[in-house]
Amino acid sequence: MTSLYNDGSFGEDLRPVTCSDEDLEFAYLFEYEPPCSDFAAGDQDDPNLAPHKVLSPESEQPFSLEEVSRYSIKSCSPSFNEHSTEVLSAYDNQEARKFLDSTRPPGLAVSPRIKITPSHEHYNHGQDSLQNPHLNISPRPTLTVPGHDNLAYREPQCLSPASSNSSTSWHSESYSPWASPCVSPSSVQNPGDLCPRLQNIHTASPRTSPGTSPRTSLTDDSCVGHRSPSPRAGSRSTSPQGKRTYDMYRNPGLMPVHRSRSPSPHSAHEDHTIGAHYTHANLPDAMNGFGSGQPGLVPTKIVKTSTQVYTLCPETHVEGNYLMPCDQDLESKPAVEPFFVIPPMWSKPLVPNICSIPVASLPPLEWPIPNRTDQYELHIEVQPKPHHRAHYETEGSRGAVKAPMGGHPVVQLHGYRGKEQLGLQIFIGTADERILKPHAFYQVHRITGKTVTTTSYEKIINGTKVLEIPLEPKNNMKAIIDCAGILKLRNADIELRKGETDVGRKNTRVRLVFRVHIPQPGGQHVSLQVASHPIECSQRSAHELPMVEKQDMDSCSLLGGQQMILTGQNFSSDSKVIFTEKTQDGQQIWEMEATVDKDKSQPSMLFVEVPSYRDTSVCRPVKVNFYVINGKRKRSQPQHFTYTPLPSPSIKTEPIDEYEADHMGFAVPQILGLSPHSYYHNQRSILHSDNGLISSMAPCQRLSSSLPSQDVRFQQQSPAIIYSHAGKSLSGSPSLYQQTGGMMPDSHRSVLVHTGSPAQSVGPISAGQHPSIIQFSPTNHHLVRVGDPQPLPAPQPDTQQIIYCDGYSPQAAAAHSPTTPQAHVAVAQPLAYSTVIQQQSFVQKGQQKSQATPGTQQMEASGDGQRRVTVKEENLDQAYLDDVNEIIRKDLTGVHARGQT
């Protein structure tokens, strides 16, 4: 297998491309985020978006079907230009690189990240086309790379300036990042082998995201049986949205095509979505803007499907580099070094935006955002079921996420008084204890069909598929989420992605994340986000693993004895409930099986008698975990339970500790309407804390909103106000963070982020205090300090600012790279700051010898450079740990240095 990546310079567009060596010979691969409404299409309602004619370079007439069909390159960027084009060269071909470096046009970067296998003959069709004199668009002198004859770079330039961003001769083919990046240039390896009718069908990408691909159309039923050995071949779902056999992937020519008699009620928008596909028949129209009126018809992948030798025409630079076929014998030049042309970022959405706010103005998906302000609240009225079997692309849809009691999740925006509808964005987020971010291995999948009542649109934001559905005042700003399924991406595909550090294995829990952006006067907007409870997406776990959804109590006295009712799934008569206690470094120090009342218990309910704690003399609350286990390795996620000390006048008051913090934390989710038993609600409070961090960012753009700190509700939710409750120095009292970590499942790892100056006073961060942020990168596990070298403008005493970084761009945000885009906010060292990083589930120990407690790293320094670093470790994965420790090491080094001075 060969893995291709586009270059990191395109940040968020890090897409792995995995091709079988047999399939891959030369491919232009990329995905672009958007839309390109001015490409080969137009908006019938908007004269400014009138279809652009894509003219044949030869005839200067719109492409004909025949002409298009002669081209083998399957799509193109509509915007190849000096701003956007990048040439990627072979990773290990220094010679080629040097050559390219010396010859490439300005503005074209050469990436060393591509590895590719030699070319193969795949697509006679394409080869013929490339040899077609009609394609000899530019008779410019060609340039060959010594020893790499079929290196090629081509920029479509054959278009008039008005449509100069359009392609010349490409078959469009979508490439979906969530879809398997397997690119099969051999879409039709041998057209003659296929159903003759299929030769004229340009199928969807073999890995096209189901929900994103407008269905291809079959011209002849006779082809159906050809591709399915099933006795019910004709009746089996042939939806390109879903059920595809593995063979179909291997041979996309066998891809089913759509002949729906019941088009989706949203089909009018289908082609506005990403990943549009074309048939040969409709491609010319699409390219020429005829007939479609579908601004979203944007090819998202270029696949050259010929072994034709190409040469670079560098002299044309921006305006006209073509991939020129030449006559050199490929076989005599085995060292094929293909180039990959990477598209630009397009900012225009493929879909008609419900949300009118430009994507570039919106916070990245991995940014934590509160679910409420004093004015608005985004709330999940009905949570999704804790299990939902995600479907692979090879499968048919497995439907929309449902609610536990039937129906579907419901989300409502409270407090909105406007008349305009808003767009509710939905994406699949992580469900571990880290900062919520888009899940690398799952994507939201738009469900359409008769059962779906909610209109939805798809878009990609920074590589994450996002559904957008309208929130309408007439519906009381409530949306029934019956259009959101979950698509599972293959682990291998995602793990190959550059910069991806997460592993897919056992990473099967997700959350539905909902966002809304509420425009404010003056062009600002308030963004709110809420995430659902975790959803387990694996097949097996749905049948085997017990899951606790609810517990009727979360604490009792040390003596135990009380009955606790657990509600959940997959309980059995053999289910046991085990209470455990672990130290901060993850060592289990207590385990006790609770008594389960088997007579009362049901598959969805367990009646448990809470065991007494091992030491009933302790005088402080003790947090433990329990889990349900059905047998070997079939245990639920750990749940949380707190033993409270027996009332005694002799109990002395302890300093602020985890327990106190926990209770503070609990107040938050309750206010938010989340289950107090869910660990994740605590994470929400983490996020809120981060929002507090965000609020400290400067120089940033204040986007919203004025929040009276006197609002009690907001005080209970706002991190800034929570801070104020904490008393004085934030860092001096890490309880806020400990509480969060303390509630985390043992099996999880976490990195919590805290910022604040010890000198900071209560309330909103004040001017001149230079708060700093160590922000855990959602993707790469790097910590990025976001400092503020400049005194912050003093916020109004009664306001809270939600600030997004100035200069934020999709590229930056999407990069999923902490080192790129936000660099402009990672500015100079703050004059004084404090950092508290708390990790749980560490495994590495002993790096810091001056730990106050086992498994805890703590470093303090006082004085002007007041800094405090507190790290707790409990069973964190090593990889995880390494990243953090590196940051800590540097941080501590700096502290030491300061201390010495």
Add this chain to the structure above:
DNA sequence: CTCAAAGATCCGCCACAAGCG
């Protein structure tokens, strides 16, 4: 190398709606 678990794919059924006679 073996094994088990998890991932990925495949198979087939059902319900329902639309097309059609």
Add this chain to the structure above:
DNA sequence: GACGCTTGTGGCGGATCTTTG
């Protein structure tokens, strides 16, 4: 237009094969 049959599609449940640790 009603009816019944056929077909297409979505939505599963479960089995099986493959990969991974």
